[in-house]
Structure formats: structure tokens, C-alpha cells
Amino acid sequence: MAELAKIGYTGWGTAEIQGGDRVWLTDVAARMNKIFAS
Amino acid sequence: MAAPSLCGICVLLQLTAASTPVGPFRSSEKGPVTSYDWLDQSPSAQYIGQQAPVPSLSSVPRPLSPATTMSLDRRTFLATTSTGLAAAGVAMNLTSPVARAAEGSTPKGFKKAVKIGMVREGATLTDKFKLLKELGFDGIELDAPSAVTRSGQGSRSPAGGSPVRQRHRRNQRAAGAGPSDARRDLRTGLGAEHRRNQKGHAAGRGTGDLDFDRERLERFFDRPEGKGSVYRRLRIENGRLVFRRGERCSLFAAARVGADPRRADQEARHQGLQNPARGRQSGCSKGASTGQR
Numbered sequence: 304m305a306e307l308a309k310i311g312y313t314g315w316g317t318a319e320i321q322g323g324d325r326v327w328l329t330d331v332a333a334r335m336n337k338i339f340a341s
Numbered sequence: 342m343a344a345p346s347l348c349g350i351c352v353l354l355q356l357t358a359a360s361t362p363v364g365p366f367r368s369s370e371k372g373p374v375t376s377y378d379w380l381d382q383s384p385s386a387q388y389i390g391q392q393a394p395v396p397s398l399s400s401v402p403r404p405l406s407p408a409t410t411m412s413l414d415r416r417t418f419l420a421t422t423s424t425g426l427a428a429a430g431v432a433m434n435l436t437s438p439v440a441r442a443a444e445g446s447t448p449k450g451f452k453k454a455v456k457i458g459m460v461r462e463g464a465t466l467t468d469k470f471k472l473l474k475e476l477g478f479d480g481i482e483l484d485a486p487s488a489v490t491r492s493g494q495g496s497r498s499p500a501g502g503s504p505v506r507q508r509h510r511r512n513q514r515a516a517g518a519g520p521s522d523a524r525r526d527l528r529t530g531l532g533a534e535h536r537r538n539q540k541g542h543a544a545g546r547g548t549g550d551l552d553f554d555r556e557r558l559e560r561f562f563d564r565p566e567g568k569g570s571v572y573r574r575l576r577i578e579n580g581r582l583v584f585r586r587g588e589r590c591s592l593f594a595a596a597r598v599g600a601d602p603r604r605a606d607q608e609a610r611h612q613g614l615q616n617p618a619r620g621r622q623s624g625c626s627k628g629a630s631t632g633q634r
Contacts, residue, residue: 313450315353317482322459325472331455332446332476340448 304341353454355480356470446477454480 316339318331447453455478463469473481 315452315454315480317353317454317456317480318459319456320459322456322461324462325476328455328460328462328473328476328478331459332453332478335453336446336448336477339451339453 304338353480353482355452356474356478447479452479454478454482456482457484 316335318335320331322328323331455473457466457469460469460473460481463472470481
């Protein structure tokens with residue numbers, strides 16, 4: 304994320320991992336938020 | 342995250358709230374007007390189980406008095422209305438409960454999305470979109486080609502058939518054929534096609550390209566008029582539309598106009614018609630050409 308910040312990228316990030324139900328997707332969203340916030 | 346897949350084209354759709362107002366407007370206590378978008382029907386919507394507040398008389402726009410209208414010049418009018426529209430747009434976005442829950446949840450201005458195949462909950466695309474919106478995702482990536490069909494959204498054609506079908510009927514009439522004539526010819530011509538493919542199926546030759554997939558049908562009729570369009574593929578004999586035998590799209594067209602190819606022969610016998618497709622050589626589907634009757 305630091306490298307992305309260097310080039311000023313603020314755009315889309317798509318998770319391409321295994322799928323799941325609502326619980327799984329909630330976890331994916333939380334982890335993506337954690338990554339984007341880092 | 343895994344490496345991006347290279348197996349197809351991805352289409353990223355942004356899940357925006359109030360981007361396409363399709364229904365009646367309702368009043369909101371948080372702002373002047375909130376779009377009644379389909380995305381707002383999620384369980385987190387504000388007025389689930391309640392009655393939406395009735396707009397007060399003061400919030401209903403009233404026509405300007407003649408004196409006010411006359412005093413507005415063009416520049417003032419444009420400045421006023423553009424400001425008002427911009428404010429309304431901001432209010433629509435900010436006052437939507439789903440928008441409040443979803444937008445801004447991704448930190449630092451990023452937007453997060455998942456692939457459509459990752460969503461294992463929800464029977465239709467609409468359900469999946471609602472779920473992702475509820476969970477705070479900003480978008481969804483669709484694959485192309487994929488198994489996701491337009492009918493998977495649960496959408497229904499308007500009364501009188503889809504616009505594509507209505508255009509098809511208009512063109513039939515313009516070609517000098519009444520709807521009943523065109524349908525009869527389609528049925529007659531397609532009956533041979535159907536039998537031919539039944540023989541191919543019995544002989545072990547696949548007929549996978551002759552299914553009744555709705556999306557393929559609509560794609561076929563959505564092609565622009567001109568080269569490759571359905572009417573270039575049709576032969577007009579005696580003012581009536583006749584499908585060439587062996588046309589790969591014949592069954593698609595039959596299903597699209599509601600013809601039942603299984604009854605083609607029966608109806609042709611009743612009307613004393615010779616099958617117009619009889620004895621013609623297959624035109625385009627060499628692989629499925631089995632009907633040398």
C-alpha cells in the first residue's frame with residue numbers, strides 16, 4: 304500500500320479469492336478495509 | 342489477493358445508490374428527496390416495516406407565479422436550477438441509508454469489489470448486488486463470457502414484449518408480412534430445423550448450439566440492422582418471411598417470436614402448405630448438417 308501511495312493511486316481493488324456466503328464476504332470486506340487502511 | 346485471472350474479460354460494475362432513479366420518489370426526513378432505487382430495498386433500508394412519512398405541503402414544489410416567472414432571465418434561471426439540481430444530487434446520495442452504510446466504508450478513497458463468482462449467496466444477480474451493497478462493497482466484477490444470464494436478474498419484459506420483439510414485429514409488417522404469416526412461416530421453416538437437429542441428436546451429434554438460451558436470443562435480435570442482422574438471414578418469398586433451412590439461429594428466432602417448432606408440420610398440413618425449407622441445402626451450420634432427408 305505504501306508503494307501505491309507513492310504513485311497516488313486511489314482506485315478499485317478487487318478480491319479474487321475463493322467465494323462464500325454472507326459471513327465469508329463480510330470477513331473479506333473487513334480484511335480489504337484493513338489492507339487499504341494500512 | 343490472488344493473481345488476476347486471465348481467462349476472460351472482466352466488467353466492473355459500481356454499486357451506486359440513487360444512480361438510476363426508476364420508481365416514484367419518496368420523502369425523507371434527512372433530505373428533501375430520496376430516490377426510490379431498487380438498491381434501497383435491502384434489509385438495512387430506512388423504512389422497512391414502517392410507513393414512509395408523507396411529504397408536507399411545504400416540500401411539494403409549486404409552480405412559480407407569473408410575476409416570478411417573468412422576473413427570471415435566462416442566466417438567473419440556469420444558475421438557480423443548476424445549483425438546485427446539484428444540491429438535490431448531493432442530498433440523494435447522502436440521504437440514502439444504503440449509501441450511508443456503504444460509501445466511505447473503504448478507507449483512503451479506495452473502492453473494493455469482488456468477483457461475481459465469489460458471491461455464493463443470493464439466487465439472482467439482484468440479490469447478490471444487494472448483499473454486496475449491504476456488506477459495504479463498492480462494486481462487482483462480472484466475467485465475460487460467463488454463466489450469468491440476463492434472466493438471472495429476474496427482470497421481466499414489459500407488456501407487449503420486449504422492445505426487441507416489438508421491433509421485430511414492426512419489421513415483419515414493413516416487409517409485407519402480417520404477424521400471423523410470419524409466425525406461420527417461422528413455424529413451418531423451423532419445424533424442419535427441429536427435426537433435423539433431432540436426427541443429429543439421435544446420431545450422437547451435438548446440438549448444443551441450438552438451445553433456447555434467452556440471452557443468446559436477445560443478443561441475436563439486438564444486432565444492428567444491416568450485415569448479419571436477422572433480416573439479411575431471412576428470405577422474403579411472396580411477401581412472406583421464410584427462414585433458410587439450416588440457419589443456426591432458426592430455433593432462437595422461433596422461440597423469440599413465440600413459435601413452437603414442434604407444431605410446424607401439423608400446422609403446415611392443416612393449411613395445405615408445403616414446407617418451404619424442404620429440399621434446401623444447409624446454409625451455415627456444416628457441423629450440425631444432418632438432415633439430408
